[in-house]
Amino acid sequence: DQQLTELHSKVKCDLHRLEEGPPEKAELTRDQGLQYYRTMQTIRRMELKADQLYKQKIIRGFCHLYDGQEACAAGIEAGINPTDHLITAYRAHGYTYTRGVSVKEILAELTGRKGGVAKGKGGSMHMYAPCFYGGNGIVGAQVPLGAGIALACQYQGNNQLCVSLYGDGAANQGQLFEAYNMAALWKLPCIFICENNKYGMGTSVERAAASTDYYKRGDYIPGLRVDGMDVLCVREATKFAADHCRSGKGPIVMELQTYRYHGHSMSDPGVSYRTREEIQEVRSKSDPISMLKERMLSHNMASVEEFKEMDVEIRKEVEEAAQFATSDPEPPLDDLCNHIFYNNPPLEVRGTHPWAKLKSLS
Numbered sequence: 001d002q003q004l005t006e007l008h009s010k011v012k013c014d015l016h017r018l019e020e021g022p023p024e025k026a027e028l029t030r031d032q033g034l035q036y037y038r039t040m041q042t043i044r045r046m047e048l049k050a051d052q053l054y055k056q057k058i059i060r061g062f063c064h065l066y067d068g069q070e071a072c073a074a075g076i077e078a079g080i081n082p083t084d085h086l087i088t089a090y091r092a093h094g095y096t097y098t099r100g101v102s103v104k105e106i107l108a109e110l111t112g113r114k115g116g117v118a119k120g121k122g123g124s125m126h127m128y129a130p131c132f133y134g135g136n137g138i139v140g141a142q143v144p145l146g147a148g149i150a151l152a153c154q155y156q157g158n159n160q161l162c163v164s165l166y167g168d169g170a171a172n173q174g175q176l177f178e179a180y181n182m183a184a185l186w187k188l189p190c191i192f193i194c195e196n197n198k199y200g201m202g203t204s205v206e207r208a209a210a211s212t213d214y215y216k217r218g219d220y221i222p223g224l225r226v227d228g229m230d231v232l233c234v235r236e237a238t239k240f241a242a243d244h245c246r247s248g249k250g251p252i253v254m255e256l257q258t259y260r261y262h263g264h265s266m267s268d269p270g271v272s273y274r275t276r277e278e279i280q281e282v283r284s285k286s287d288p289i290s291m292l293k294e295r296m297l298s299h300n301m302a303s304v305e306e307f308k309e310m311d312v313e314i315r316k317e318v319e320e321a322a323q324f325a326t327s328d329p330e331p332p333l334d335d336l337c338n339h340i341f342y343n344n345p346p347l348e349v350r351g352t353h354p355w356a357k358l359k360s361l362s
Helices: 030-055 070-079 093-098 103-110 142-156 174-185 231-246 276-286 288-298 304-327
Strands: 006-010 014-016 025-029 085-087 162-167 190-196 223-227 252-257
Touching: 006 288, 025 030, 025 231, 030 070, 030 093, 030 103, 030 288, 030 304, 070 093, 070 190, 070 231, 070 288, 085 142, 093 103, 103 304, 142 162, 142 174, 142 190, 174 190, 190 231, 223 231, 231 252, 288 304
Parallel strands: 085 162, 162 190, 190 252, 223 252
Antiparallel strands: 006 025, 014 223
């Protein structure tokens, strides 16, 4: 049977202070489709495994899951270069993966083991990679940091940009508007992206914001809003925003309308402020992974067997990563003060007993 190599899809986009937006048609090749599917399905499986490990008390502390929002991470990554910069909040596992960290290192970080991406010291909210400045635990604090990274890009003149991500809850933080102001004033190459998953903690957007048009809240900064459950829409909008920044026009605000299937964090069952039916409806009608798969199947771009095969491989990869994350040793206490300084000599810190005997090594 004839396999199509390309698929054309419509991109619906709301614009603010822009003459024109991304192209209305997006093209998807077979290879791209399979790649996006693999990325999203891997993130999904990884998050479900993290949920399981948390419930077994193997992962402790804070843990915010990304399942449901995979099209945002996969689409943004497809619209920028690996040398561009990205910073996000604490729901960071998906981006850590798309920025090049293996599932094994992510799960081992979640379980606090030596083989984790931050040597087991960062946990769920603090993972880093080249050009990825991590999940940040303070609501909204990553946004001005992202503007600072964009300032560095401009200063170095390397044609790079920074993607600064935040949620609908953080969108009401004062520091966001301060960052908008500086970015607009200095024409920084910064894409401010609001991942609007409809609930900040347990508060629906309507109860938290006088205006829920997050893409317009940059006011004097142009903005666009797309469906964050459609990986192609996200990719096209990101490409458009990236071109805007690289051409010296300054910052742009993007809103991705998405949804999270789990609660805000592990202590939130996620059903007291929304109905189970609501979650089920999103799952059945606009799941990012099923939508892409159905689209590819209906256009004969791939077969059911190919997807099945990929699913088996992904499950195996996540299973092996979980084995590693539960058997790898925890870092020793002597490591507590290491890697605090980048290049300074060991430091004696006065009055820090019982840790006085611990030296800091870089």
